[in-house]
Amino acid sequence: MNKKGITTREEDYSKWYLDIVDQADLAENSSVRGAMVIKPHGYAIWENIQKTLDGKIKEHGVVNTYFPLLIPKSFLSREASHVKGFAKECAIVTHHRLIDDGKGGVVVDPDSKLEEELVIRPTSETVMYDTFSRWITSWRDLPLQINQWANVMRWEMRTRPFLRTSEFLWQEGHTVHETKEEAVEEVLWALNMYKSFAEEYLAMPVIAGKKSQMEKFAGADDTYGVEALMQDGKALQFGTSHDLGQNFSKAFNILYTDKAGKQQNPWQTSWGVSTRMMGALILVHGDDKGLVLPPKISPIKSVIVPIYSDSEKDKVLQYSEKVANQLESVKLDNRENMSPGAKFNELEKKGIPVRIEIGPRDISKKGVTLVRRDTGEKEFVKVKKVANRVEEILEDIQNNLYNTALTRREDNTHKVSSYDEFKDVIKNKKGFVKAHWCEDPKCEEKIKEDTKATTRCLTEDGVGNKGKCIVCGKECENEWTFAIAY
Amino acid sequence: MNKKGITTREEDYSKWYLDIVDQADLAENSSVRGAMVIKPHGYAIWENIQKTLDGKIKEHGVVNTYFPLLIPKSFLSREASHVKGFAKECAIVTHHRLIDDGKGGVVVDPDSKLEEELVIRPTSETVMYDTFSRWITSWRDLPLQINQWANVMRWEMRTRPFLRTSEFLWQEGHTVHETKEEAVEEVLWALNMYKSFAEEYLAMPVIAGKKSQMEKFAGADDTYGVEALMQDGKALQFGTSHDLGQNFSKAFNILYTDKAGKQQNPWQTSWGVSTRMMGALILVHGDDKGLVLPPKISPIKSVIVPIYSDSEKDKVLQYSEKVANQLESVKLDNRENMSPGAKFNELEKKGIPVRIEIGPRDISKKGVTLVRRDTGEKEFVKVKKVANRVEEILEDIQNNLYNTALTRREDNTHKVSSYDEFKDVIKNKKGFVKAHWCEDPKCEEKIKEDTKATTRCLTEDGVGNKGKCIVCGKECENEWTFAIAY
Numbered sequence: 019m020n021k022k023g024i025t026t027r028e029e030d031y032s033k034w035y036l037d038i039v040d041q042a043d044l045a046e047n048s049s050v051r052g053a054m055v056i057k058p059h060g061y062a063i064w065e066n067i068q069k070t071l072d073g074k075i076k077e078h079g080v081v082n083t084y085f086p087l088l089i090p091k092s093f094l095s096r097e098a099s100h101v102k103g104f105a106k107e108c109a110i111v112t113h114h115r116l117i118d119d120g121k122g123g124v125v126v127d128p129d130s131k132l133e134e135e136l137v138i139r140p141t142s143e144t145v146m147y148d149t150f151s152r153w154i155t156s157w158r159d160l161p162l163q164i165n166q167w168a169n170v171m172r173w174e175m176r177t178r179p180f181l182r183t184s185e186f187l188w189q190e191g192h193t194v195h196e197t198k199e200e201a202v203e204e205v206l207w208a209l210n211m212y213k214s215f216a217e218e219y220l221a222m223p224v225i226a227g228k229k230s231q232m233e234k235f236a237g238a239d240d241t242y243g244v245e246a247l248m249q250d251g252k253a254l255q256f257g258t259s260h261d262l263g264q265n266f267s268k269a270f271n272i273l274y275t276d277k278a279g280k281q282q283n284p285w286q287t288s289w290g291v292s293t294r295m296m297g298a299l300i301l302v303h304g305d306d307k308g309l310v311l312p313p314k315i316s317p318i319k320s321v322i323v324p325i326y327s328d329s330e331k332d333k334v335l336q337y338s339e340k341v342a343n344q345l346e347s348v349k350l351d352n353r354e355n356m357s358p359g360a361k362f363n364e365l366e367k368k369g370i371p372v373r374i375e376i377g378p379r380d381i382s383k384k385g386v387t388l389v390r391r392d393t394g395e396k397e398f399v400k401v402k403k404v405a406n407r408v409e410e411i412l413e414d415i416q417n418n419l420y421n422t423a424l425t426r427r428e429d430n431t432h433k434v435s436s437y438d439e440f441k442d443v444i445k446n447k448k449g450f451v452k453a454h455w456c457e458d459p460k461c462e463e464k465i466k467e468d469t470k471a472t473t474r475c476l477t478e479d480g481v482g483n484k485g486k487c488i489v490c491g492k493e494c495e496n497e498w499t500f501a502i503a504y
Numbered sequence: 505m506n507k508k509g510i511t512t513r514e515e516d517y518s519k520w521y522l523d524i525v526d527q528a529d530l531a532e533n534s535s536v537r538g539a540m541v542i543k544p545h546g547y548a549i550w551e552n553i554q555k556t557l558d559g560k561i562k563e564h565g566v567v568n569t570y571f572p573l574l575i576p577k578s579f580l581s582r583e584a585s586h587v588k589g590f591a592k593e594c595a596i597v598t599h600h601r602l603i604d605d606g607k608g609g610v611v612v613d614p615d616s617k618l619e620e621e622l623v624i625r626p627t628s629e630t631v632m633y634d635t636f637s638r639w640i641t642s643w644r645d646l647p648l649q650i651n652q653w654a655n656v657m658r659w660e661m662r663t664r665p666f667l668r669t670s671e672f673l674w675q676e677g678h679t680v681h682e683t684k685e686e687a688v689e690e691v692l693w694a695l696n697m698y699k700s701f702a703e704e705y706l707a708m709p710v711i712a713g714k715k716s717q718m719e720k721f722a723g724a725d726d727t728y729g730v731e732a733l734m735q736d737g738k739a740l741q742f743g744t745s746h747d748l749g750q751n752f753s754k755a756f757n758i759l760y761t762d763k764a765g766k767q768q769n770p771w772q773t774s775w776g777v778s779t780r781m782m783g784a785l786i787l788v789h790g791d792d793k794g795l796v797l798p799p800k801i802s803p804i805k806s807v808i809v810p811i812y813s814d815s816e817k818d819k820v821l822q823y824s825e826k827v828a829n830q831l832e833s834v835k836l837d838n839r840e841n842m843s844p845g846a847k848f849n850e851l852e853k854k855g856i857p858v859r860i861e862i863g864p865r866d867i868s869k870k871g872v873t874l875v876r877r878d879t880g881e882k883e884f885v886k887v888k889k890v891a892n893r894v895e896e897i898l899e900d901i902q903n904n905l906y907n908t909a910l911t912r913r914e915d916n917t918h919k920v921s922s923y924d925e926f927k928d929v930i931k932n933k934k935g936f937v938k939a940h941w942c943e944d945p946k947c948e949e950k951i952k953e954d955t956k957a958t959t960r961c962l963t964e965d966g967v968g969n970k971g972k973c974i975v976c977g978k979e980c981e982n983e984w985t986f987a988i989a990y
Contacts, residue, residue: 046635048571048572048631048634048635049576049579049631049634049635050572050574050575050576050622050631053572053573053574054572055569055570055571055572055635056569056570056571057569058567058568058569058650061567061568061569061570062567062568064570065568081544081547081548082544082547082548082551083541083542083543083544083547084541084542084547084550084673085534085541085542086534086536086539086540086541086671087539087573087624087655087657087671088536088539088595088657088671089536090535090536091602091609091610091612092609093535094602094610095608095609095610098608101602101610105601105602105603105604105610106601106602107600107601108600108601108602109574109597109600109622110597110598110599110600110601110602110612110616111595111596111597111598111624112596112597112598112599112612113596113598114593114594114595114596114659115591115592115593115594115596115659116577116580116587116591116592116594116596116623117591118591122581122584123577123578123581124577124580124581124587124591126577126596126598126621130596135612136536136595137602138573138597138624145534145535145536148534148535149532149534149535149541158841164544168655169573169654169655171573171574173600173601185572185573185574187570355644
């Protein structure tokens with residue numbers, strides 16, 4: 019552990035992650051197993067993510083709604099594979115009243131048992147589609163495109179803040195279409211929207227493509243995902259887009275009358291991203307000093323730290339305020355009783371892109387000292403140039419973070435042509451491994467058992483890239499991307 | 505019921521309310537008892553409310569966070585009156601897994617019983633303050649001012665969309681202070697923030713003041729509320745601000761070291777408004793044609809409806825687009841297969857402030873026809889004046905709605921000096937009734953039993969307004985405001 023209270027990545031990558039979550043003031047464990055408290059700095063980043071994504075979703079014509087938190091147990095079982103996927107990790111509401119236990123506490127009132135148990139939504143397909151069956155009657159009602167920002171619950175046994183928590187926050191889009199083609203188009207729109215958001219805002223290069231049948235969403239015909247490579251060579255999936263086919267429209271009896279007057283089951287999609295993205299941000303960009311935020315998603319772009327002795331205080335603060343007035347998204351950290359060094363430390367931990375130091379020496383030279391978070395580089399800038407220079411640096415940090423992550427991913431993407439080579443790479447290098455696989459779940463299962471690596475997705479450049487399955491040697495149509503995943 | 509599918513207010517005010525909720529596309533019942541689906545138009549209004557309030561809350565220095573949905577049962581019992589207030593209406597999670605029932609369905613796995621039951625938050629004091637006890641150690645950590653936007657659950661037996669639902673959306677602010685004075689100041693800040701928001705944005709005049717001890721929040725020293733008068737003469741409380749004293753800081757062992765080095769329990773506040781406000785919007789401004797939205801909170805301020813026969817279509821649409829480009833927050837409703845009349849009807853139901861009709865006759869006169877939602881008045885305006893005129897009308901609608909509601913409230917606020925007069929007014933006129941009450945819960949209880957009217961709050965002009973209690977005749981310090989409430 020370094021003097022900032024952060025374990026280094028080399029020492030223990032998992033511990034480093036938890037230290038960043040804690041020291042950057044992002045989240046902490048609560049007294050409820052597996053549920054975290056998202057702290058102010060963490061939540062402010064999430065709000066920025068929300069705002070940007072919400073704009074992109076609405077631009078596409080999708081409207082926001084809110085559906086109930088609790089789902090009747092019987093709804094879940096209507097789609098056979100859906101319930102299989104979620105039954106094992108449901109928080110179940112069975113009663114609706116507490117009574118005095120006579121000892122100063124309360125117990126569940128046995129007389130308040132519900133007729134039908136309710137499940138806290140692990141995802142909202144079933145509760146929404148029950149309603150959709152009433153909303154949709156004609157082709158005129160289609161496409162139906164709705165989204166909701168909500169909390170969901172999956173009773174995970176092993177949890178880690180942001181990456182895997184029993185409760186998490188997310189956005190879930192749900193659309194209904196007349197044809198399969200339209201539905202697939204929507205699935206790919208969402209996938210690409212997530213991809214471009216990650217690349218442009220989170221400075222995170224991602225691969226995107228179809229998941230294997232084993233890795234798809236419970237109830238989908240096909241699932242597509244976006245994945246990024248973390249610094250430890252493991253992959254993290256943080257957005258999925260599902261082609262639900264007619265599975266749910268049949269299970270929930272959603273029917274529309276088409277233009278020819280015939281009753282049809284429509285085609286559906288669902289897609290979502292969650293607070294898991296926050297975990298990816300840390301794992302891709304963080305360093306041993308703390309979080310490193312891409313400027314486009316940072317709640318504050320720069321912070322001014324005034325440096326003074328008592329006699330210079332007024333002068334330095336006045337000068338600092340003048341500088342602050344020239345900048346956008348800046349904060350003047352004028353807290354008393356905290357040394358500039360302690361402030362530097364806090365800003366580094368929180369990942370604020372640019373620190374602006376202003377001391378008597380800067381003032382005498384009519385300038386300020388800029389320190390960028392990603393490289394730690396310092397430079398002196400005249401006051402009249404500060405606004406432009408900060409803008410340039412912010413843009414440069416955004417690009418630098420992206421390029422660093424991209425280079426890392428390229429350096430850690432390996433093409434292999436034999437199973438021995440595959441095992442060697444996974445064991446010694448990790449990263450993304452591109453290999454031919456026949457799409458038989460048996461070979462996929464074997465790879466997972468032998469190496470812990472799983473199919474991540476079939477990227478565009480893998481489609482139609484023929485070869486021989488590294489496990490069974492059969493001819494195959496496509497080259498898949500594998501990795502050990504979070 | 506009129507031809508719009510809306511029961512008139514005179515016929516049946518309760519049924520009218522439900523018809524507006526339905527016909528204005530605000531919400532609908534779900535298959536989950538007491539939980540509603542908030543539909544796109546309803547949610548867009550809520551988003552506007554959220555955005556505005558969130559800005560005011562942040563301006564005050566409060567930061568957003570997110571705390572867990574589920575609260576350990578034992579947390580609730582730590583503050584004795586708090587648990588009494590909420591125990592009867594808790595949704596309780598007892599298990600975490602479903603298993604196959606062998607008949608195509610699922611049952612709760614008895615082996616998945618939780619060691620301690622978890623309650624879906626009815627409000628978050630307990631789960632937050634458990635965390636606060638770790639966040640706060642010194643006076644330097646105070647004031648702590650946090651807020652969260654979240655869903656909460658109260659297992660109500662009789663529910664009505666927006667007004668009383670088992671699940672609802674809200675904002676809950678929670679602050680911690682060094683002194684009682686500071687805490688009370690914060691309580692009043694929140695109260696006034698809600699009051700000015702309601703008046704300025706929702707065009708809804710409200711009364712604000714302290715609640716009686718019987719009507720206060722479970723666990724508070726004092727509760728303050730904002731209330732508005734509905735068209736049927738009943739009051740609706742839609743925002744509360746609680747002076748929690750040291751009740752929770754003692755129960756949760758929150759301690760800070762003061763400047764003199766002494767350990768102290770800090771003083772706390774909590775305050776919130778919910779989707780109940782949406783119900784107030786309907787009940788205050790709605791009419792027999794539908795919802796009437798104050799422009800400042802309407803998701804869209806005006807909608808253009810083009811009117812044409814086939815041969816004029818292109819010309820009318822081009823002209824309409826030109827007009828749309830001159831306006832802010834406008835939508836061109838160019839849906840095919842829907843008559844202008846049906847569009848007018850929909851816009852009236854949804855309460856959109858200004859409708860802009862554009863037909864060949866308007867075009868030939870180089871203008872448009874504006875129709876305002878509140879009064880139904882039509883006027884012809886030349887194109888070059890349309891932007892200014894729409895702005896003027898929007899401002900006028902906002903003021904008109906406020907003034908109409910204010911006049912109605914003034915006309916329906918009655919001062920009484922005897923209990924007979926009180927009973928007569930409540931029975932025959934309803935409205936707000938100002939009367940002297942000795943603050944003895946027995947008299948309050950008697951009034952409630954006899955008349956169903958309850959103390960609403962002690963407004964500023966009632967404080968120190970001495971007189972004799974209308975029930976027991978005792979001298980009293982204050983004049984209270986009573987009403988039959990939602």
